[in-house]
Amino acid sequence: MSLALKTTDLAKSFDIGKRLFGPPRAQVYAVRPVSLDVAQGETLGIVGESGCGKSTLARMLVGLSPPSAGEIEIEGRALDRADPAAFGRLIQYVFQDPVSSLNPRKTIRQIMEAPLRQLHGMRGAALEARIAELFDAVNLRPEFLDRYPHEFSGGQAQRIGIARALAASPRILILDEPVSALDVSVQAQVLNLLADLKVEFNLTYLFISHDLAVVEAVSDRIAVLYFGSVVETGPAEKVFAAPRHPYTKLLADSAPVVGRPLGGAQSGELPDPLNPPPGCAFAGRCPRASALCRAEVPRLRAIEGDQFAACHHPRDA
Amino acid sequence: MKLFLSLLFRNRLAAFGAVVLAIIVILAVLTPLLPLHPPNATNTANRYLRPLADGHLLGTDHLGRDLLSRLLWGTRLSLAVGFAAALIAGLAGAAIGVMAGYFGGRTDNVTMRGIDMLMAFPYILLALAIVAVLGPGLLNALIAVAVVNIPFFARNIRGVTVGIAHREFIDAARLAGMGHARILLTEVVPNIVPVVVIAMSTTIGWMILETAGLSFLGLGSQPPQADLGSMLGEARSALITAPHTSIVPGVMILLIVMSVNLLGDGIRDALDPRLRSGALARPMAATRVDRRDVPPAQGDGLLTIDALDTQFQIGKRIYKAVNQVSLDLRPGECLGLIGESGSGKSVTALSVMGLVASPPGVITGGAVRLEGQDLIGAPYEVLRSLRGRRVAYIFQDPLSTLHPLYRIGDQLTEAIRVHDPVSHAEAHKRAVKLLEDVRIPNAAARMCAYPHELSGGMRQRVGIAMALANDPDIIIADEPTTALDVTVQAQILALLDELRQSRGLAILFITHDFGVVGQLCDRVAVMYGGRIVETGPTAEVLAAPAHPYTRRLIACVPELGQGQRVLAAIPGLPPAVDQLPDGCAFAPRCEKARAACKSGEIALTGATRKVRCLYPEEAHVARAENH
Amino acid sequence: MGGYILKRLLSAIPVLLGITVIVFLIMAMIPGDPATAILGSFATPENVERLNRFLGLDEPLWRQYFIWLGNMLQGDFGRSFALNRPVLDEILDRFSATLILAGTAFILCAVLGIVAGVVSASRQYGLADKAITFVVILGISVPSFFLGMMMILLFAVQLRWLPVSGMFSIWGGGNLPDLIRHLTMPAIALAVVATGVVARLSRGAMLEVLRQDFIRTARAKGVPERRVIWGHALRAAMVGIIPVLGIQAGFVLSGAVYIEIVFQWPGVGRMLVDAILRRDILLVQGGVVFIAACYVGFNIVVDVAQAMLDPRIKT
Secondary structure (H helix, E strand, O other): OOEEEEEEEEEEEEEEOOOOOOOOOEEEEEEEEEEEEEEOOOEEEEEOOOOOOHHHHHHHHOOOOOOOEEEEEEOOEEEOOOOHHHHHOOEEEEOOOOOOOOOOOOOHHHHHHHHHHHHHOOOHHHHHHHHHHHHHHOOOOHHHHHOOHHHOOHHHHHHHHHHHHHHOOOOEEEEEOOOOOOOHHHHHHHHHHHHHHHHHHOOEEEEEEOOHHHHHHHOOEEEEEEOOEEEEEEEHHHHOOOOOOHHHHHHHHHOOOOOOOOOOOOOOOOOOOOOOOOOOOOHHHOOOOOHHHHHOOOOOEEEEOOEEEOOOOOOOO | OHHHHHHHHHOHHHHHHHHHHHHHHHHHHHHHHOOOOOOOOOOHHHOOOOOOEOOEOOOEOOOOOEHHHHHHHHHHHHHHHHHHHHHHHHHHHHHHHHHHHHHOHHHHHHHHHHHHHHHOOOHHHHHHHHHHHHOOOHHHHHHHHHHHHHHHHHHHHHHHHHHHHOOHHHHHHHHOOOOHHHHHHHHHHHHHHHHHHHHHHHHHHHHHHHHHHHHHOOOOOOOOOOOHHHHHHHHHHHOOOOOHHHHHHHHHHHHHHHHHHHHHHHHHHHHOHHHHOOOOOOOOOOOEEOOOOOOOOOOOOOEEEEEEEEEEEEOOEEEEEEEEEEEEEOOOOEEEEEOOOOOOHHHHHHHOOOOOOOOOEEEEEEEEEEOOEEOOOOOHHHHHHHEOOOEEEEOOOHHHHOOOOOOHHHHHHHHHHOOOOOOHHHHHHHHHHHHHHOOOOOHHHHOOOOHHHOOHHHHHHHHHHHHHOOOOOEEEEEOOOOOOOHHHHHHHHHHHHHHHHHHOOEEEEEEOOHHHHHHHOOEEEEEEOOEEEEEEEHHHHHHOOOOHHHHHHHHHOOOOOOOOOOOOOOOOOOOOOOOOOOOOOOHHHOOOOOHHHHOOOOOOEOOOOEEOOOOOOHHHHHHHHHO | OHHHHHHHHHHHHHHHHHHHHHHHHHHHOOOOOHHHHHHOOOOOHHHHHHHHHHHOOOOOHHHHHHHHHHHHHOOOOOEEOOOOEEHHHHHHHHHHHHHHHHHHHHHHHHHHHHHHHHHHHHOOOOHHHHHHHHHHHHHHHOOHHHHHHHHHHHHHHHOOOOOOOOOOOOOOOOOHHHHHHHHHHHHHHHHHHHHHHHHHHHHHHHHHHHOOHHHHHHHHHOOOHHHHHHHHHHHHHHHHHHHHHHHHHHHHHHHHHHHHHHOOOOOHHHHHHHHHHHOOHHHHHHHHHHHHHHHHHHHHHHHHHHHHHOOOOOO
16 A cells, blocks of 8 residues: 655644744644655545644645645655645645635636646647536536536536646645535535545545534545544544544544433534643543643554544543 | 716716816816906006906906916916826726735735835825925926825725735636736726726825915915915915905816815725615614504514515515515424525514614514513514513624624623623623633633634524513524534533523524534424515424425435435526515415416415415325324 | 833834934935035135035034034034024924824814714715715815915905914914914915815725624624714724824824914924025034934834723834
8 A cells, every 4th residue: 555645743833923034932732743654545534623633734735835844746756845846746635615715807718728737738629628628527517617606506516626636637635624615515416526526536535624424424534633633543444433643533433313311412612822831732621531631742653553643542442 | 877877866966066067177177168258468557457357257367467367377377287197096096906905915914014104204294205205396296296195095905906916716816827917907907997087086085185285385386387375375475355256266176176075985886796786775773663454463473574565675676585484483492494595584684673774674474472571563672671681682603693803701791781780890790601601611700802713613502692681572683504514503502402491492503505404493484585485393394394395496406315415406496586476476486386386365274284285295295184 | 012012112223313314315416516605606615625524524424423412312413504593492392382282183183083084984885974985085185385375265264263374473463362363374275285184084994993793792692873983993093093193293293394384384294395495505404313213202102002992003
């Protein structure tokens, strides 16, 4: 099994209180050093709540945001320079808000042409043929090409966004909350389309979402993010069914499921990013927390088989 | 373009401005061809001739020069200078603003510091200083006016550019391999052009005024050449003896600037998409009601909604957002109203207390009865006294629904005091108690916090506390947890459920999430295309949905704990409520639809389980028969 | 709040320095030398040179700047050669007159403009809205100097209600009622344009705010409509209106130049125009720096007011 994507201690920090001269007053980590492997043809789901750093991670992976530290390897080649064009041929991005990701003053054709011309130097008949092929793949009618983005519904616009990402012929697609702006009845259409495209174009997916059920339904493996760190990874069928990290357990219990009684909800909030705790970021909300948890940051380690957790006191299966 | 022109001329004031301006511009262009006296030919014998004098339609000035001729030549000059100044300032300002806004960082910082520096001068000081350096003269005045206005344009355009540079389509362009120059030209600039046009069209009038002003001071056009400003300046000394020499150029300036402003406003309105959709209209205190007849009361619940019709009337289009909706809510009951966006669930909820934004919303039929009292069409003061006291709302996004500039304590005490004029101290005490009731730690201290200082979950707790302020009988919760994270959502739902039990609240809970309905609600009503398609006890509806839409909607939502799988998608799109099909709105997407489904009115039938379908699901039919 | 004010005051220092540099450079670019202007074109070269040395004009430019800056910091703005008195004395005399005129006009425009804007927005498309919109369009389209002249013709010449010009009557004047009679027309003429701009902007800001969710929340609580408009909505709209008031103060100050000329008001604007036409450079330099500094100070007040209103602005 070859790796499609590998990150080594990839991190992003922002300076707070910039001064004209001298170092900034403080640094805030949006993503703490993250090391992930994604195999060829795999779908890795990334879940986490707002502020956990999942979007920042995604933007680093496509080169839209230069990492503060760490490395990105795509199919064995290191990409350290944040140049979206260099990334573009290997890895593409599907945005959360399908309408705002399309320039309102361009026709769909102009939008589709950009990656083909800029990244692959296509012109003329080949360009036309390729656009027709891509549109067919995402089940859109060719007459849509001469319309403007505002004429489309969210689901159609998201198909256009996917077609544009595919136009770059990437090896990997980063899907950043691709269905959360869509209605549930349309959501399933887009998810199924993505599953078909993955097979057809031999793609690798990074699927980012806050919706646990959606992530579970589409992923082979899942990584759970909390406060900028990966706290648990494992096969999709195991992570929520038998969570090892107490935070994953909290997430799984919080998801509304028909027939399960309300409650079991505990209070507690994210730590202050300006003043992060010295140990485990979840310790303040964790029923299993010990003195060790408050002093030392747990490393991500194998708990059983291919299930990993960053916890001093992991749960039993 | 055609749309733009038709919009522009629908605006009568703008059309008037356009016509006046067109006449003035045509006159100014034709001036050299018109049979006029030479503008600078003096004839001191004929000084200060009154208007309508022989051969001088508008009279003569202090040197006996023909005023009409000087007026038209002056207009030519003033118009040209004003337009040129606006063009220069607009283009230069836009270029600076786009660069600073797009590149951000240091470029932005340095540029904007410089701009701020220039804006620290009252503009005339800078203009005077520039004229002082360059010397008096019309061209110099033009340069001064243009330069002085660059900072305003630059600032304005920079702000807009920053907004666009952070939009996702710019990121998409970068990922498509486009360089900065190409992105600026093909992605940013086309989106900036309307803003620049608006800014220029609304400031040309101002530029004309300013150049006229400099000329008036004697710093612009130099004699014998005259623009409108210097004509006024020269005439000022004879203001009392020969007022017409002042009035003629003054009125001309007024006409030009006014027509330019009217046209400019028209252009702005026509280019602003929000005005087009009527989105900038101010919502009134209560939704407009325009109903012909009041339906008879059906149930005898605490709150009954009978055949409610709420529409959005935008231009000639009518969106039937809520279409013959009937619901009843009993004391202490939690009723879930579920549907996708555009299904009309929120509009139904807001219609109850007349909170649908109006314009464009209009309640065109039906009744909403609170213990038998009809609220639709009730006088505003009655409605107001019930709002928050008997029926309270909890809204979706707690950041935008709390007032950003008031402390949460003040917002809570206000909610108490509008219905119960107790002392501030008493209200404060009750407010702290409310915050404690919704489990906000440190309640007394949090009273002084502003909404932005709280987390999303805490803000929604404040929203709930505010709804509880007057011990209402009914709470209408409009997607109260949709904007929250899943762990916070679980906390808020548990809190709501507990409050409901302890206080005997009736809750109308609007959501799009079956999981939430399943955990919280006793009964559920499913909406599609503005209508209720199915209602019944939650457990029964979820276990054996009767309407094909309900069944397929439940099926296409993944549920946690079932692992990787293929989802059962519903093909097609939800209907647009301004062009609903005949018959069942779901028929075009339904695999069971037959000819009968596509015509006529399909009724909501049944007793405790009601369904609006000619061919309800078999599982449901089978269950019904077993009972 | 104290920290914010201090920070804002400190940040004004580079702006003020920048202003002095800009003014100095602009004035240094003026063709011809001041000595010739003072002594007239028939002066002997020796005398011109002596005067130049006396004025420090033979020094390199940067030293001239620092000498000028240093003197100003000690309160010495130099002497106006045309008036033969210290520049600062002249400015202070004239500035108080301008302050009375512009201050009155500014208060008028702020109060009337905001009230008109709120009324207009809360009765959108109603009769009051249409009337206000029409008056506003007229107001922002009329040149203030023309309006002033027409007011003189009507109220002073035809109706004889108010004095034609000046700040005080020559005989028997000098008291407050006399000042008010003289102030009425120029202050109104000066306020009209700014009132129009403020009204228009307030209307827009109010309409924007009235669509916000928190207004719906206030209504859902049962807050009376009057309080929704003048409390909740206006307070939020002020966040957009206050910065405009800051900018409008600059426009009022600028417009005062025209009005002072039309009404023979003994203010600083008229002084500046005269000084420019006479090439009285030290007076122009001093006047511009002084007014700009006052304006910077006023904008600090505006920013502080904004920060007091909006808790989201943090140092």
